[in-house]
Amino acid sequence: MTQDVTxxxxxxxxxxxxxxxxxxxxxxxxxxxxxxxxxxLAAEPGESTDLLTALFTATSATCVTGLVTIDTxxxxxxxxxxxxxxxxxxxGLGVMSAATLLVMVIGRRLTAPANVLxxxxxRSIAHRNPGQVLVDVLKFTLLVEMVTAIVLSLxxxxxxxxxxxxxxxxGLFHAVSAFNNAGFGLHDDSAVSWVDxxxxxxxxxxxxxxxxxxxxxxxxxFRHWRHQFQRWTVHATITIWGSLVLWIGGTALFAAFEWRxxxxxGPLSTGGKILASAFQSVTARxxxxxxxxxxxVHQQTLLMLDALMFIGGGSAGTAGGIKIGTFALxxxxxxxxxRGEPTVRIFHRRLSPDNQRQALTVALLGVGLIVGATGVLxxxxxxxxxxxxxxxxxxxxTVGMSTGITPDLPPVGQLVLIALMFLGRLGPxxxxxxxxxxxxxxxxxxxxxxxxxx
Amino acid sequence: xxxxxIAVIGLGRFGSVLALRLERAGRRxxxxxxxxxxxxxxxxxxxxxxxAEARDEESLRQLEITADTLVVLGMTDVTASLMAATAxxxxxxxxxxxxxxxRQHYEALRRMGVSRIIQPERDAGLxxxxxxxxx
Numbered sequence: 001m002t003q004d005v006t007x008x009x010x011x012x013x014x015x016x017x018x019x020x021x022x023x024x025x026x027x028x029x030x031x032x033x034x035x036x037x038x039x040x041l042a043a044e045p046g047e048s049t050d051l052l053t054a055l056f057t058a059t060s061a062t063c064v065t066g067l068v069t070i071d072t073x074x075x076x077x078x079x080x081x082x083x084x085x086x087x088x089x090x091x092g093l094g095v096m097s098a099a100t101l102l103v104m105v106i107g108r109r110l111t112a113p114a115n116v117l118x119x120x121x122x123r124s125i126a127h128r129n130p131g132q133v134l135v136d137v138l139k140f141t142l143l144v145e146m147v148t149a150i151v152l153s154l155x156x157x158x159x160x161x162x163x164x165x166x167x168x169x170x171g172l173f174h175a176v177s178a179f180n181n182a183g184f185g186l187h188d189d190s191a192v193s194w195v196d197x198x199x200x201x202x203x204x205x206x207x208x209x210x211x212x213x214x215x216x217x218x219x220x221x222f223r224h225w226r227h228q229f230q231r232w233t234v235h236a237t238i239t240i241w242g243s244l245v246l247w248i249g250g251t252a253l254f255a256a257f258e259w260r261x262x263x264x265x266g267p268l269s270t271g272g273k274i275l276a277s278a279f280q281s282v283t284a285r286x287x288x289x290x291x292x293x294x295x296x297v298h299q300q301t302l303l304m305l306d307a308l309m310f311i312g313g314g315s316a317g318t319a320g321g322i323k324i325g326t327f328a329l330x331x332x333x334x335x336x337x338x339r340g341e342p343t344v345r346i347f348h349r350r351l352s353p354d355n356q357r358q359a360l361t362v363a364l365l366g367v368g369l370i371v372g373a374t375g376v377l378x379x380x381x382x383x384x385x386x387x388x389x390x391x392x393x394x395x396x397x398t399v400g401m402s403t404g405i406t407p408d409l410p411p412v413g414q415l416v417l418i419a420l421m422f423l424g425r426l427g428p429x430x431x432x433x434x435x436x437x438x439x440x441x442x443x444x445x446x447x448x449x450x451x452x453x454x
Numbered sequence: 455x456x457x458x459x460i461a462v463i464g465l466g467r468f469g470s471v472l473a474l475r476l477e478r479a480g481r482r483x484x485x486x487x488x489x490x491x492x493x494x495x496x497x498x499x500x501x502x503x504x505x506a507e508a509r510d511e512e513s514l515r516q517l518e519i520t521a522d523t524l525v526v527l528g529m530t531d532v533t534a535s536l537m538a539a540t541a542x543x544x545x546x547x548x549x550x551x552x553x554x555x556x557r558q559h560y561e562a563l564r565r566m567g568v569s570r571i572i573q574p575e576r577d578a579g580l581x582x583x584x585x586x587x588x589x
Contacts, residue, residue, distance in 0.1 A: 443513035444506030445490070447497040 019430035022098045026062060026426055029094070033058035033087045042080030049075075052411055059418045061087035063425035064095070064318055066183025066288035066400020067391075069407045069414060073186045084184060085176055092180025092211070092318045095425065097137050099316035100215045101130055102433040137215050141179065148207040149175035155199040178207040181318040183288025183400035191279070195291040196272030201279045208287040209247075213239060214317030234346050235325055239314040242324035246308060250281030253304050263296025284308035286320040288400025294390075295404045302386055302403075309397040310366065320398030320424050322366050326432075329359040358435045362428050369423060370396050373416050380412045381405070391417065396424035457518040458484040461525045463508045463538055465492050468553055468574065469528025474499055484517065488534075509537030511544055519547065527552040527568075532559050539566050 153171030194200035312321015554560035
């Protein structure tokens with residue numbers, strides 16, 4: 001009992017200002033990581049690391065992006081790589097737990113305590129014990145990472161002539177990187193050498209998708225499987241269907257655009273082409289591994305990847321972007337408006353107006369941020385619109401796919417990307433939470449007037 | 455300086471005419487009523503309007519009615535009028551004027567320290583009597 005009260009007290013203090021807590025936590029991890037990466041121990045013998053490189057790498061790892069200014073494998077020592085791995089893990093877990101807790105806090109503030117009303121155990125994740133949920137998040141993460149690491153390691157040992165140590169290390173590194181949607185690889189060509197190897201690509205894809213769906217969806221799937229309740233929440237339904245639609249649609253478009261491109265899919269077998277397309281479609285939201293050379297794809301493919309990267313994955317997962325839920329919600333708003341409906345309905349449930357405004361705010365601020373950042377990148381660097389826009393969206397969506405311009409950007413450009421990664425990782429979550437928790441009931445209203453629209 | 459010179463609470467026939475007249479004379483006037491329809495009817499002509507429950511002190515505070523604002527209570531409903539007067543006195547508003555619909559209403563407002571109270575029916579009757587006597 002006492003224990004429980006203490007826990008609740010600590011949690012209350014942390015959630016009194018959730019946005020600030022999460023921001024400060026991430027900033028602290030990035031600062032520590034930057035310090036650790038700047039030590040000579042972190043770089044290979046003969047290499048040294050300046051502040052900007054260390055800061056960029058630390059931000060990229062903690063915000064699980066995967067953009068790099070220097071090659072991970074050749075620059076960093078094993079210690080440096082482990083530091084990066086630790087930051088990815090902390091960043092991924094941090095985002096998942098923080099977002100899950102925020103979901104819970106928001107749920108509790110916005111709904112009456114279900115057990116008070118019905119006397120029954122609540123179905124909603126919002127009414128779980130926070131400590132237990134964190135333990136579940138941790139267990140879930142470790143389980144998925146272990147399974148992926150074992151499969152990858154076995155395959156690396158069997159087919160790539162790696163000795164056991166190398167295979168286990170590489171398998172673990174890629175498993176953690178994939179589950180956390182970080183996209184850091186140990187090869188300078190990301191996953192290009194595995195492009196037509198289903199034994200490598202499928203576990204990576206699965207891990208990325210699992211991490212990207214978000215913990216609340218997995219929790220719900222688990223409950224559903226145990227027959228503890230029947231109805232799916234709208235959030236889970238939309239996230240799962242949205243992921244499938246975006247994945248299959250992205251695969252089809254990627255394959256269609258690139259089928260005969262000699263720089264990308266051209267040389268592969270039919271099966272390899274489909275595998276590579278599916279892999280690219282998954283990792284665009286938002287893991288950032290690439291099994292084909294992104295610099296070689298057509299412009300229309302870049303645009304499609306831009307869209308996928310911007311949308312991202314599920315809420316309270318390791319993915320970035322504005323999130324599938326936000327995107328789908330705006331789609332439903334548009335549909336309701338076109339049909340002239342008085343309210344927005346999703347699967348027999350009504351969306352509250354503040355929910356709609358939240359989605360609009362997150363999405364449009366994201367667009368504004370990317371447009372502004374792209375403008376700066378165009379000004380300070382010699383690169384063209386397609387490449388700078390891609391890099392900006394990749395940083396904002398914490399994707400980490402790159403057309404290869406990041407290492408050649410001037411320091412100002414790299415700082416812009418650092419800011420984008422930080423805001424893209426924390427902005428949508430904390431902004432969403434801040435909007436949902438906005439606690440200022442207004443006691444008066446003013447008369448209505450309509451603005452002309454369109 | 456207070457945000458508004460005058461706040462008119464209760465925008466019925468009495469309150470709305472008063473508020474509009476003051477606004478046209480260039481005063482910064484806030485009009486408040488509980489009914490959205492009443493407020494919406496005035497939106498073409500008045501700049502500062504609010505739909506609010508005036509008996510709630512917090513609402514009054516959020517409407518930025520301060521001690522320096524002159525508040526006119528235009529509502530006929532005795533309960534609403536007295537509750538609003540109470541909330542205003544708790545807020546420290548120094549000058550409250552009011553309209554009273556009955557003698558008892560007048561009496562209650564007076565005892566609460568409302569400085570100027572008019573009783574339209576009574577006042578109109580008296581003024582018509584005065585007119586008749588001067589014929």
